[in-house]
Amino acid sequence: MAAPEAPPAEPSEKGSVLERMTGRLTALVLAVLVIGVLVAVMNGDSEEEGPRAVSLPPAERAAVAVPLPAAQITGVDAPSIGLASGDTTSLGLRDDDSLDVPRSASTVGWYANSASPGTVGPTVLAAHVNFRGEEGAFARLGQLAPGATVEVHRDDDTTAVFVVDRVEQVAKDAFPTEAVYAPTSDSEIRLITCGGVFNEQTRSYEDNVVVFGHLTEAYRPL
Template sequence: MTTTETPGEDKVRRGGLERMTGRLTALVLAVLVVGVLVAVATGDDGEEGPRAVSLPPAERVSVALPLPPAQITGVSAPSIGLAAQDTTSLGLRDDNSLDVPRSASTVGWYGDSASPGTAGAAVLAAHVDFRGEEGAFARLEQLAPGATVEVHRDDDTTAVFTVDRVDRVAKDAFPTEAVYGDVADSELRLITCGGVFNERTRSYDDNIIVFARLTEAYRPV
């Protein structure tokens, strides 16, 4: 059952989809580029529109890793039926909270995290539900280790990540360093809300966090 969130809580702290633990905020913010832009831009991959589905092996050609930086145009995870082509770039607000997508179907990429496929951790966030609609990450918790998540990019390449683990954590114990900290390899973090919806605070008690690593990349034949 979906639950409507109030407009006043349509934001995330850098530790979840409504608020974050402040314990490591200073550490994380120290590595941010000064003058973060809160830019909203949907992906566009030409006249045919952005691609949001996984291509069969016969229609792929491998691409060398790591990939150069590029904007995202879609996210797919075949094992849970995820095929999102509505994407946006997310930045920080004045209070150091992270903007969240403005619709249920949109996946947001935190623009100061790594570009998916490059070295570092790329952070994507989306709603589990929003204003009565099922969110893009509604079934995120159903991802299992070994499943794949594909991030489609505007240079016509797709970065394929393999899931290592899926954690459910209380928002007041959010692992900020594990999610936003520096890593040497190309990794992916997917974040949404989970657990019990708290009617008093109008927010979920927990976050669902997927940790995945880059295992291949391809482009259409």
């Protein structure tokens, strides 16, 4: 799951999410398969751990009205599984319409044609389970449980707080593309990584782990 890091892209407000996503659902299935193959490349190299995101205690938060305006992500926290990464990137599509991918184990990628976190629609985040012998940012994604929180920090100094609804492990040839990428009437989140058995022949995991959640609140530091 290694590729040149895409330059940060401003979230597009042109056209509906449905118009942009409908023609690309098949390509996004292929993109997830590409993630599964590339995430498993482990050659012993390692990269420095990225900056850590910070989840503020309730006493240091000021509530912000939701839904939020569009903004870039700057970090992701899931305290129940020890995820706290401030190493993020914006992911676009390559020339062949496959999803670009993070270039390091610690990086969390936001698909920039999905909703900005806290706005209406599904925010899609992808990261490695492991990479080049190093534990990936989403190494323990499958341990998230319903009711756990996932915080996405944004570059406008606000944080969108999501609660996990369900966690699914699915075969890659049965990936729930519409459930992950199709428009929603509220603000939701999807977290994707690889899982299941590692196939030595294909150098790929056979499954994907997908976390579904919904926005419950937003805050900024006091």
